[in-house]
Amino acid sequence: MIAGVQRRATKLISEVHSLNYEDRLKYLRLMRLDTCTNRGDIVESYKIINNIYNVNADILIEFDQGGRRGHYRENYLKEVLDSM
Secondary structure: OHHHHHHHHHHOOHHHOOOOHHHHHHHHOOOOHHHHHHHHHHHHHHHHHOOOOOOOHHHHOOOOOOOOOOOHHHHHHHHHHHOO
C-alpha cells in the first residue's frame, strides 16, 4: 500500500512524470521502499550483533560457532547480506 503512495507521489513531479517508476526513483535519488526496509533491518541487526544496543544478542540471533577464530559475527553478516 505505501509503495503505491510512493509511486503516485513521484508521478506528481512534472520533470519525471513521463518516466517509468524505476527511472523516476533514479532521477530523484530515492530507494524503493522494500530496499529501504531491508537496509534498515541490516543496520539494526548490525547494531544488535555488535552490542551497540543493550540487548543480549544470543537470545535473538543464533551465531555460527564453526571455528572461525572469533570471526563468527563477520561471517554471519556476510551470509545475511548474500541471502538478500
